[in-house]
Amino acid sequence: MLRFVRDNAPCSRADIAASTGLNKATVSSLVADLIDRRLVRETGLTENRVGRPATMLVLDGSPYASIGLEVNVDYLTAVAVDLSGERLLSWRRAFPGATATPAQAVAAVAALTRRVVNRMTKDQRQVLGVAVAVPGLIGTDGTVRVAPNLGWHEVDLAGDLAKALRDPGFPIQVENDANLAVLAEHRFGPLGGTPNLVYLTGEVGVGAGVILDGRLRRGGQGFSGEIGHIQIDPQGPRCRCGRTGCLEAVAGIGVLVSTTDPAEVESEIDEVVRRAKAGDAATLDQLATVGRDLGRGIAIAANLLDPDAVILGGYYVPLAPWLLPAAADQARALSIAADFGGCEIVASTLGYGAAALGGAARVLDSVDSGRLPSP
Amino acid sequence: MLRFVRDNAPCSRADIAASTGLNKATVSSLVADLIDRRLVRETGLTENRVGRPATMLVLDGSPYASIGLEVNVDYLTAVAVDLSGERLLSWRRAFPGATATPAQAVAAVAALTRRVVNRMTKDQRQVLGVAVAVPGLIGTDGTVRVAPNLGWHEVDLAGDLAKALRDPGFPIQVENDANLAVLAEHRFGPLGGTPNLVYLTGEVGVGAGVILDGRLRRGGQGFSGEIGHIQIDPQGPRCRCGRTGCLEAVAGIGVLVSTTDPAEVESEIDEVVRRAKAGDAATLDQLATVGRDLGRGIAIAANLLDPDAVILGGYYVPLAPWLLPAAADQARALSIAADFGGCEIVASTLGYGAAALGGAARVLDSVDSGRLPSP
Numbered sequence: 001m002l003r004f005v006r007d008n009a010p011c012s013r014a015d016i017a018a019s020t021g022l023n024k025a026t027v028s029s030l031v032a033d034l035i036d037r038r039l040v041r042e043t044g045l046t047e048n049r050v051g052r053p054a055t056m057l058v059l060d061g062s063p064y065a066s067i068g069l070e071v072n073v074d075y076l077t078a079v080a081v082d083l084s085g086e087r088l089l090s091w092r093r094a095f096p097g098a099t100a101t102p103a104q105a106v107a108a109v110a111a112l113t114r115r116v117v118n119r120m121t122k123d124q125r126q127v128l129g130v131a132v133a134v135p136g137l138i139g140t141d142g143t144v145r146v147a148p149n150l151g152w153h154e155v156d157l158a159g160d161l162a163k164a165l166r167d168p169g170f171p172i173q174v175e176n177d178a179n180l181a182v183l184a185e186h187r188f189g190p191l192g193g194t195p196n197l198v199y200l201t202g203e204v205g206v207g208a209g210v211i212l213d214g215r216l217r218r219g220g221q222g223f224s225g226e227i228g229h230i231q232i233d234p235q236g237p238r239c240r241c242g243r244t245g246c247l248e249a250v251a252g253i254g255v256l257v258s259t260t261d262p263a264e265v266e267s268e269i270d271e272v273v274r275r276a277k278a279g280d281a282a283t284l285d286q287l288a289t290v291g292r293d294l295g296r297g298i299a300i301a302a303n304l305l306d307p308d309a310v311i312l313g314g315y316y317v318p319l320a321p322w323l324l325p326a327a328a329d330q331a332r333a334l335s336i337a338a339d340f341g342g343c344e345i346v347a348s349t350l351g352y353g354a355a356a357l358g359g360a361a362r363v364l365d366s367v368d369s370g371r372l373p374s375p
Numbered sequence: 376m377l378r379f380v381r382d383n384a385p386c387s388r389a390d391i392a393a394s395t396g397l398n399k400a401t402v403s404s405l406v407a408d409l410i411d412r413r414l415v416r417e418t419g420l421t422e423n424r425v426g427r428p429a430t431m432l433v434l435d436g437s438p439y440a441s442i443g444l445e446v447n448v449d450y451l452t453a454v455a456v457d458l459s460g461e462r463l464l465s466w467r468r469a470f471p472g473a474t475a476t477p478a479q480a481v482a483a484v485a486a487l488t489r490r491v492v493n494r495m496t497k498d499q500r501q502v503l504g505v506a507v508a509v510p511g512l513i514g515t516d517g518t519v520r521v522a523p524n525l526g527w528h529e530v531d532l533a534g535d536l537a538k539a540l541r542d543p544g545f546p547i548q549v550e551n552d553a554n555l556a557v558l559a560e561h562r563f564g565p566l567g568g569t570p571n572l573v574y575l576t577g578e579v580g581v582g583a584g585v586i587l588d589g590r591l592r593r594g595g596q597g598f599s600g601e602i603g604h605i606q607i608d609p610q611g612p613r614c615r616c617g618r619t620g621c622l623e624a625v626a627g628i629g630v631l632v633s634t635t636d637p638a639e640v641e642s643e644i645d646e647v648v649r650r651a652k653a654g655d656a657a658t659l660d661q662l663a664t665v666g667r668d669l670g671r672g673i674a675i676a677a678n679l680l681d682p683d684a685v686i687l688g689g690y691y692v693p694l695a696p697w698l699l700p701a702a703a704d705q706a707r708a709l710s711i712a713a714d715f716g717g718c719e720i721v722a723s724t725l726g727y728g729a730a731a732l733g734g735a736a737r738v739l740d741s742v743d744s745g746r747l748p749s750p
Contacts, residue, residue, distance in 0.1 A: 305599050334618060
């Protein structure tokens with residue numbers, strides 16, 4: 001019902017009854033409950049139609065905040081949104097994720113979370129939940145099984161965070177960064193609501209978030225979307241994972257930069273963009289090669305999943321003017337469906353905070369699915 | 376409710392109410408409707424428990440038949456099952472699918488369907504529906520967009536069949552063969568009910584059927600599962616599709632046989648099995664190579680989708696003793712998740728009729744989802 005009001009507000013109780021098939025008494029009682037919890041409120045508006053004028057309902061949610069965070073190799077990000085998705089806060093902090101211990105990371109994330117929560121509390125908002133994006137394999141129980149670029153193995157981040165925050169009274173979830181980024185696209189992006197989406201993180205690591213038939217598909221153990229380690233070329237270069245010819249090794253951002261210091265990647269990518277804009281032939285060649293290899297990976301995902309769109313995130317976004325044409329040509333050539341199955345390849349518009357924003361989206365999804373805050 | 380009775384029979388109306396959350400009056404009225412339609416019947420059994428003894432319900436469905444068919448390059452298959460999945464009939468006919476025109480195929484499928492329907496009618500069964508498996512790209516509207524091995528383009532098989540059968544009064548669906556085969560595995564196979572399954576057809580063409588979170592995932596246009604044309608090796612051999620290094624070109628059954636006549640494939644595969652059993656070194660080498668390349672394809676699907684199991688069908692089944700170990704070793708080596716994400720690789724036990732059986736499963740799914748026969 002909350003989802004219906006979000007999508008159709010302002011709407012009347014009769015509209016809800018008509019659409020959900022619930023009878024009017026049930027709708028009235030459920031609406032009263034949502035109003036009690038301040039998730040929905042009545043507006044002064046009435047519908048201009050024949051018959052008794054109806055009181056219209058809209059999302060309230062001003063008393064609530066949903067928080068998303070991201071831990072990555074060189075930064076922490078925090079985003080807070082209200083129930084309608086309005087951005088309340090968006091912070092980014094440098095953080096040495098590649099060298100910090102898990103305990104140091106927990107302390108840093110807990111400190112950042114505390115500051116966000118304090119801000120929300122000061123603004124008289126109740127925190128609905130926190131979801132943290134991590135670049136790694138996350139088990140279905142939320143444990144970080146392995147996050148290679150952070151050097152983590154078997155880290156119970158959600159549990160450790162709850163302890164560090166002394167059982168804060170709101171749920172804490174942990175999820176793969178690509179999975180959360182695709183949720184952000186699905187809820188807040190220009191392709192929002194598109195049922196079949198693949199999102200590719202464009203970092204030194206490459207991961208995919210997969211939405212099919214409107215839902216995140218995590219696979220049996222929660223390990224889906226490991227597109228960075230599909231083999232693009234058995235004769236290709238060695239990957240950091242020890243395997244050969246992985247997508248990450250031929251089309252990850254690491255191919256385009258010389259530094260191994262994550263904190264330096266952003267400025268090196270800025271430099272690549274500058275050279276490409278200046279028409280430097282070697283740079284343009286390299287971008288076209290990386291684009292083609294990226295296209296090979298996209299073609300594999302497209303042949304297997306037939307998505308409506310593939311969205312490129314992270315550092316792929318500033319490089320999209322050069323990567324995208326080569327990637328699209330290659331992907332179309334290797335796709336068995338005519339006209340690439342109608343799939344489009346686009347650059348994300350959600351910025352570097354996509355995964356954190358997806359964390360906030362994930363919390364809102366939980367509320368929409370019935371995990372309501374207490375009245 | 377039908378699904379609940381199938382999974383939990385014998386069960387009482389109170390069991391249904393408790394599990395579905397519907398109130399007892401609603402359950403009674405719905406059960407009365409299902410009894411009217413002869414989908415459910417009461418048994419003499421009563422539950423041995425404190426309180427008033429309850430009348431137990433079981434699936435009836437003896438008055439119904441669900442029919443699945445498969446059109447392939449060298450045969451037509453027909454399967455009929457009752458509502459509980461009991462096999463009523465299983466026929467296989469030689470058919471020159473690779474050379475027949477679509478019109479000839481429609482006539483042959485219609486003739487076979489008519490014979491199956493007549494048999495069911497004679498047995499006093501009402502036909503719930505027919506679903507036809509085709510090895511090709513099927514649009515979401517059921518049109519066969521392209522079936523390369525049949526030489527079909529834009530064939531409205533469902534419409535043409537309905538015309539040939541003179542509007543038979545039951546629905547006719549058309550679906551990709553791998554999609555139907557994975558539905559058969561999910562409903563009738565030893566891994567039935569496993570939420571995340573990938574099925575690979577082992578024919579001259581290789582296709583995948585993908586079930587994630589318990590449902591077939593068809594993609595945006597219905598073209599998912601085209602694993603046969605993912606590029607395994609950019610330096611690999613030319614594929615019949617014109618591309619290079621496709622999975623089908625390195626690990627399709629065509630690699631193991633010399634004939635181009637589909638009708639000869641089965642006997643040639645028998646010969647390969649015979650040589651492998653005799654320990655012929657060249658044959659064993661070739662099977663190991665094909666197995667490894669198949670493992671590369673499986674690794675890609677596993678990294679991207681994290682299924683609980685990958686099931687090998689078609690001609691991969693008789694060859695499984697030699698293909699499977701090499702495929703499993705390679706897939707495990709190329710999988711980023713530890714211990715291959717808990718995924719198992721197994722040979723199908725449903726035989727060559729898997730896709731047709733999946734057609735029957737698809738019709739039963741429609742009934743379970745509420746497309747009930749008239750009382």
